């Protein structure tokens with residue numbers, strides 16, 4: 001099946017149902033809210049790679065995957081800076097947001113905006129996992 005990512009909003013919505021756990025500075029475990037499967041996402045500055053089926057099929061010249069798992073991890077990273085990302089498939093839609101834009105491969109562009117209210121961290125404590133608060137007092 002020849003797939004292209006055109007439904008950026010659909011993927012964005014899907015990404016919100018995933019559970020993201022940070023393993024290392026750029027390494028995330030993303031569990032699908034749909035299937036319960038967990039994938040490894042490695043983030044770079046301009047997107048990331050993923051071990052899901054879509055991610056594994058990315059071409060060698062650009063391994064970046066704009067799947068919902070990478071977007072979930074990008075949003076997780078953005079949330080630590082008090083930001084939230086949105087995904088767009090058309091550059092003109094992304095530019096209309098008048099926000100910082102970031103192409104993450106597969107023709108998907110992320111924009112990020114500051115969350116309206118940031119009352120500390122909203123991340124739930126994970127059982128067994130160490131919770132690291134990077135906020136200095």
Ligand SMILES: [Zn+2]
Pocket residue numbers: 039050051052053054055065067068069070
């Ligand atoms: Zn993926």
